[in-house]
Amino acid sequence: MAVAIKRLQVLKVRLTSHITFVLVTLTCAAAVLLCGFAWLAAIKVDDLYLRRQADFVRQGLEEQIAALPREQESVTKWDDAFLYAKQRNHEWLLDNVGRWTSQYFAHDRTYIFDDANRLMFAFRDGADAMPPRLDDDDGKEMTALAGEMRAALVERAAEPGAEPIGQLATVRTIMIGKRPAIASARPILPSSTRMQIEAGQEFIAISVKFIDGKTAESIAHHALLEGLHFASSKGEDERAQVPVSSHDGGTIGYFVWPPIRPGYMLLQQIAPAGLGCLALLITVVFWLGRGLHRTSLTLLDSQAQLTHHRNHLEEMVADRTVEIERQREELDRLLVHERQVNALQRQFVAMASHEFRTPLAIIDAAAQRLCRSTTNVSGDYVHEKAGVIRSAVVRMVDLMESILASGRLETGQITLKRSEGDLKALLVTCCDRQRHLSRSHVFHLDLQPIPDVLTFDRSAMEQVFTNLISNAVKYSPNAPDIHVRARADEKTVEIAISDSGIGMDAEDLPKLFQPYYRARSATGIAGTGIGLNVVKQVVELHGGTVEVSSELGKGTTFTILLPIAFLLSDQQVAA
Amino acid sequence: MVTVLCIEDEVEIRNLLVEELSEAGYKTLEASNGAEGLEMILSKWPDIVISDISMPVMDGHQLLAEIQINHPELSNIPFILLTALTDRENTLAGLRGGAADYLTKPLDFDLLLAKLEGCVTRLANDKAVHRSF
Numbered sequence: 278m279a280v281a282i283k284r285l286q287v288l289k290v291r292l293t294s295h296i297t298f299v300l301v302t303l304t305c306a307a308a309v310l311l312c313g314f315a316w317l318a319a320i321k322v323d324d325l326y327l328r329r330q331a332d333f334v335r336q337g338l339e340e341q342i343a344a345l346p347r348e349q350e351s352v353t354k355w356d357d358a359f360l361y362a363k364q365r366n367h368e369w370l371l372d373n374v375g376r377w378t379s380q381y382f383a384h385d386r387t388y389i390f391d392d393a394n395r396l397m398f399a400f401r402d403g404a405d406a407m408p409p410r411l412d413d414d415d416g417k418e419m420t421a422l423a424g425e426m427r428a429a430l431v432e433r434a435a436e437p438g439a440e441p442i443g444q445l446a447t448v449r450t451i452m453i454g455k456r457p458a459i460a461s462a463r464p465i466l467p468s469s470t471r472m473q474i475e476a477g478q479e480f481i482a483i484s485v486k487f488i489d490g491k492t493a494e495s496i497a498h499h500a501l502l503e504g505l506h507f508a509s510s511k512g513e514d515e516r517a518q519v520p521v522s523s524h525d526g527g528t529i530g531y532f533v534w535p536p537i538r539p540g541y542m543l544l545q546q547i548a549p550a551g552l553g554c555l556a557l558l559i560t561v562v563f564w565l566g567r568g569l570h571r572t573s574l575t576l577l578d579s580q581a582q583l584t585h586h587r588n589h590l591e592e593m594v595a596d597r598t599v600e601i602e603r604q605r606e607e608l609d610r611l612l613v614h615e616r617q618v619n620a621l622q623r624q625f626v627a628m629a630s631h632e633f634r635t636p637l638a639i640i641d642a643a644a645q646r647l648c649r650s651t652t653n654v655s656g657d658y659v660h661e662k663a664g665v666i667r668s669a670v671v672r673m674v675d676l677m678e679s680i681l682a683s684g685r686l687e688t689g690q691i692t693l694k695r696s697e698g699d700l701k702a703l704l705v706t707c708c709d710r711q712r713h714l715s716r717s718h719v720f721h722l723d724l725q726p727i728p729d730v731l732t733f734d735r736s737a738m739e740q741v742f743t744n745l746i747s748n749a750v751k752y753s754p755n756a757p758d759i760h761v762r763a764r765a766d767e768k769t770v771e772i773a774i775s776d777s778g779i780g781m782d783a784e785d786l787p788k789l790f791q792p793y794y795r796a797r798s799a800t801g802i803a804g805t806g807i808g809l810n811v812v813k814q815v816v817e818l819h820g821g822t823v824e825v826s827s828e829l830g831k832g833t834t835f836t837i838l839l840p841i842a843f844l845l846s847d848q849q850v851a852a
Numbered sequence: 853m854v855t856v857l858c859i860e861d862e863v864e865i866r867n868l869l870v871e872e873l874s875e876a877g878y879k880t881l882e883a884s885n886g887a888e889g890l891e892m893i894l895s896k897w898p899d900i901v902i903s904d905i906s907m908p909v910m911d912g913h914q915l916l917a918e919i920q921i922n923h924p925e926l927s928n929i930p931f932i933l934l935t936a937l938t939d940r941e942n943t944l945a946g947l948r949g950g951a952a953d954y955l956t957k958p959l960d961f962d963l964l965l966a967k968l969e970g971c972v973t974r975l976a977n978d979k980a981v982h983r984s985f
Contacts, residue, residue, distance in 0.1 A: 627939055631906060634936035635862055638957030642868040645961050649872075665864050754861075754885070754908045779908070801886075801911040803936075 293573055297566030304562045308555045315551075319540030327516040327536055333500030334519040334532050340499065341492055345461040346446035348382040349484045359467040362389060362480045365397060367407070375400030378484055385458070386415070386485035389465065390423040392478045414454025415485070422449065423481040426462040434476030449524040450488070457488040457507060457521060457529045488521065488530070496532065505534040621793035621806070628805045632676055635803065636669035643669075668714060675743065676805075682740060683792065683807040686814045693734040693818050700731050700738065700844075701763055704772065707742035708761055715750045718757045727765035731844040737815040744808040745774045745835050751802060753778025753832065770839040777832035786825055798829060812837075819843060854972050857881040857898035859889035859915070860934075861907040865957075869902070869934075872961050878968070886910025890918055893926060900971050902964075905935040905942060913942075916949040930971040934959055 292299050352358060352374050361369040370389060378384040379400060388409075389398040396419070399409035411419055426447050433445060447462045464479035486492065488507050497505035512518040512533035519532045643662045650658065701724055708720050749759045756777035763772045781789070785796040790813040793806040809823075812835075816823050820843035827833040856878045860866035863884075870880045881898055883889035885907040893901065905912035912933055920927050930952040935942070938956045946954045953967055 627937070630938060631936040634938070634957045635865070638936060638959060639862065639864045639868070641958035642865060642872075642961070646868055646871060649875075649961070665868070669864065752908075801906055801914075802908045803906050 294570075294577070296570045296573055297563060300562045300566040300569070301559055304559055308558070312551075315544060319538075319544045322540035323536075323538035324516065326539055327514070330500060330502060330534070330537070331516065331519050334496055334502065334505065334534070337496030337499035338519060338521065338532065341486070341488075341496060342448055342450065342459050345384070345459050345484055345486055346448055346463060348384070349378070349446070349461050349463050349482065352377055353463045353465045353482050354468045356467045356469050356472060358465055359472060359474075359480075362391075362397075362465050365391075367398065370398045371400065371405050374398070374482070375405055379403050382484075383486070383491065384484040385487045386483075388419055388423075388483040388485075390420075390481040390483070392480060394420070394423055394427060394481075396420075397480070414456075418451050418453060418460070419483055422447065422460060422462045422483055426464065426481050427477060427479065430464055430479055431477045450521055450529060451523055452529050453485065453487070457509075459486045459488060460484070493532065497534070502534050505532060507531070508533045618793075621791075624795075625793040625805055625807070628803065629676075629680065632803055632805055633673065636672045636676075639669035640666050672714075679740060679744065679808060679811060680805070682737070682811050682815075686811060687792065693737065695732045695734050697730050697732055698735050699729055700733060700770065700772075701727055701729075703735065703739055704742055704761065704763060707739060707746055711743070711746045711750060714747075718750050718753070718759050721758060721760045723760065723762045725762075725764040727763055727770050728841065728845070731770075731841075733819060733839075733844060734815070737818070741812045741815050741837070742772075742774075744812050745837075748808060748835075749774050749776035749778070749833070751804065752776065752799065754802075756832065765841065768841055770841060770844065771836060772839075773834055773836040775832060775834040780829045780831050780833050781827040782829050783827075786827060789825060790823070853877075853879045854900065854968075854975070855879045855881060855896065855898040856968065857883065857889060857892055857896070857901045857903075859883040859886065859892075859901065859903040859907070859912070861885055861904060865904075869959075872965075873968075876965055876968075886912060886915035886918075889915055893919070893929070894923070897926075898929065899975060900968060901929055901931045902934050903931065905933060905937050905946070913945060913949055916946070916951060920950045930975075932964075932967060932971075934964070 357369075358374065361373070374389065375387055375398070378387045380403075385402060387398075387400040388396060388411075391397045396409045396411055399406040399411075426445075429445060429447065445464065449460045449462075451458060451460055453460075460483060462481055462483045465482050466474070466479065490506070493505050493507055497503065507521070507530050508518075509530045511531055514536040517534050517536035520528045521530050521532065523529045643665045647654070647659065647662050704724070705722070708722060712718070712720050746759070746761070753759070753776040758777055760775040761773075762775075763770070765771065779798050781796040781798050785798070788794045789796065790809050792810040794810075795804055795806040813823050816837055816839070819839055821837060821839035824836045824838065825833065826836075856873050858866055858869050858873070858880055860869065860882075861884050866882055866884070870882060873880050881892055881896055883892045886903070887910040889901070889903060890910065892898070903912045903915060910918075912935065916931060916933075919929075919931070927950060931950060932953045932955060933946045933951045934955045934957065935946075936957040943954050952971065955964060955967070
């Protein structure tokens, strides 16, 4: 059921999309049906009309046939006619029978047979035929008719109680020669009872009326028809003819008339107008259908657009969802990063506090010692304590410088103050200072020649060397050997500082130069996590790079590579 | 004579501390990190331990935990933490870990000496009580 409904809907949609075609087809079908009905109606009307015409013609013919004996009666029921016929008075018969029937009733022929059935009188075609004779064309039929009539009269007379014989008449339609005719036989009888006649002794009168133009005209007049005529053979239209039968059952001819078909004529008349209307209707339907089709196309298009838009909307929503998801992940990532930075900063603050407190503690402790020992204090003792205090102060200053530098670097405020100087000498100075601070370590210097005069930011570079050397000391508590190497080729100055200390895990190396980041192996060793960041930034500002290689438990090497071109650039410009 | 072990990675501070304690009449032992300190505790049995927290190799918390867990017989040695870490987390962790006290740098020598005196008195009392049994 559902499938059927679905199919129906599909069909409907298809038909809707060919609406013009459907409408025109339906209109044509309706028009064809209408034409068919009109055609059928016309045929029916024509049929009815023709049948009625045929009925009229048939009635007319019957009327003609019935009229003949009636007319004949007026000349055969008459005492005088009986007497003069018995007397064989030719003149009287000619005047009162022949001319009368011919002129008043338009009978074509009149014959009178005597009691011995011999032709006594003949009036043919308006003229007396004297002596009377029967020609080849009417002889046989007339004689036979008269004999038959006489036999009937005798038979009737033999019947007891039979009605008067005066009423007897025999009417035939026959062919006389090749002409169809109505023939009526009647006995000539007295109209009064004064005279009697024996049965079989009657004189027989026969009137003949050819079925010719006059008869046809008379029938046509009766049937209100034009063009009615007698034809020996059938006409074209079966319905527009009436057969004329002979007494022996055969057909002697037909009354034929041109068939008038009012339905057909009406159709013919209205056909051009109808076709015009139909064409107009189809045009209008086509036009409307096109409009509807266009409208439906627009609707379908709109629907398609809506569907597309809906689908697109889904896509857009999906895209947007993906975008939002991506943004969320980005935010999460940023948040995690921010948290890490925050954690690093907190750690830095704690470490900074610790780092400041340590030299402060040294200074404070030394001062307390000096305060307590006021009684017997030697000059050496004071000197020693002052040295301790000074080195702690230096340490604090370095720390402060490092933090400040880091802050400046972070905000991008730092600019190099480059001046000419001896890089190698600076390195040696830094080593010496560190050597003085940490006597437990041994510094092995391997310094090959590098250009004596280079242009660099002295204080920044000093910080770089100090950081790296102090780191080497700090992270190798049990390995006293620190190697400092310097060498140069045409392009690069290379300074490497190695220790054999605690080293770092490979995983720590990529993050090592991030601000506040400290390798995990540095746990328990004081530090702020900003030194290496400062090193990296300063070296990069000098156009160089810092490389690190380290192995956990084996030691670490930091290598600074500085391009000579950069270190000489100002000189070259000056030169 | 009461023996005090000073565990401190900063040489200057350690030197000054030892100097002060010696002057106050204590016998001092020195160690530069937690591992050395543990070795010293196990071998020399000091009466009192003063330890920094931030140190290489083994830090103060680790040392304290090591003693509490692996050497409970030594856990009654007064363990004073002396550190530059002033934050609450470290303070709580140190005290919870079994430290007798938590002192911060810069250190006040009078405060430290008072603590040590208190510890010494308690140690003497403990010994007296033990002896009476």
